């Protein structure tokens with residue numbers, strides 16, 4: 001499949017089109033349970049994301065990056081195995097949920113609590129990475145370590161189109177290629193890096209083709225098509241596990257919302273462009289696909305929405321309880337098992353200042 005969809009030829013992988021028609025030849029063999037899980041995760045992601053915006057607007061949560069429009073990403077999480085490692089940037093709530101991340105961690109992170117970064121034991125998700133591109137090196141590093149140790153573990157690192165301009169990304173790509181690291185660089189090309197459009201981010205025709213220079217395959221996929229993302233990631237993960245080395249996946253998608261809650265996208269892009277992508281909504285087409293298979297109906301949707309709303313409310317209640325008990329000093333506790341002398345000094349300085357404020 002990867003050879004067939006050569007990004008240099010301008011072909012990209014699509015299995016489910018915007019009308020919900022499926023390419024029977026390429027359709028992945030997923031059970032009804034698996035298909036439902038994927039759909040339900042996309043719906044939960046959208047609802048949790050929408051709720052987060054309401055929390056931010058009412059002062060209950062800090063600045064955050066919406067995932068709206070990019071929910072097909074959940075397929076990446078479902079194509080991985082439990083023992084694999086995921087290295088997110090900051091717009092991957094869907095993949096994290098597909099990889100069993102407790103939802104309250106997402107809310108906690110954006111309530112400013114370090115606790116949100118602590119993944120439960122056995123759930124191999126790294127904390128969100130805001131320094132653009134840095135997580136690609138962590139992912140490739142873990143994959144190289146897995147190779148040395150002989151562990152059958154694959155690392156997936158996510159980044160944005162803007163992230164591909166960072167030196168970190170190119171270093172990660174080079175190491176991945178040279179050492180045949182069992183990893184996937186998953187690039188969500190959502191057309192914008194804040195207000196910088198894709199066409200001035202790189203002179204390359206596609207992002208996927210960058211892999212060719214580093215000696216491994218790259219594939220461009222319809223990023224609003226969960227079936228295509230699943231098929232491409234599954235194949236890449238299997239190749240990595242078999243010792244065939246890395247893959248770069250370019251997911252062609254669109255950020256429907258602002259860059260973060262601190263951004264106003266109407267200043268730099270047109271309504272026409274947003275509308276074009278809204279017509280390519282990932283959830284809408286998956287719903288039609290399930291409906292045609294006799295899996296989706298109104299009652300199923302209503303029950304699902306109720307279940308998700310309940311799960312979201314419970315996650316917020318948990319997060320707000322932890323957040324209320326969080327102290328500014330906590331930020332020093334998570335970097336190292338033991339604080340370095342510099343951190344200790346800063347910690348004591350903060351404590352003194354907090355005490356002075358209280359007096």
Ligand SMILES: Cc1ncc(C[n+]2csc(CCOP(=O)(O)OP(=O)(O)O)c2C)c(N)n1
Pocket residue numbers: 091130131132133159160161162163164188190192193194255259
């Ligand atoms: C190293 C670094 N430089 C700059 C920033 C500021 N910044 C935050 S997000 C962003 C753009 C990221 O765009 P992209 O990689 O396309 O991801 P997207 O936000 O579109 O998901 C920038 C420049 C940062 N966080 N880290």
Ligand SMILES: [Mg+2]
Pocket residue numbers: 160161162188189190191192193194
């Ligand atoms: Mg982007």
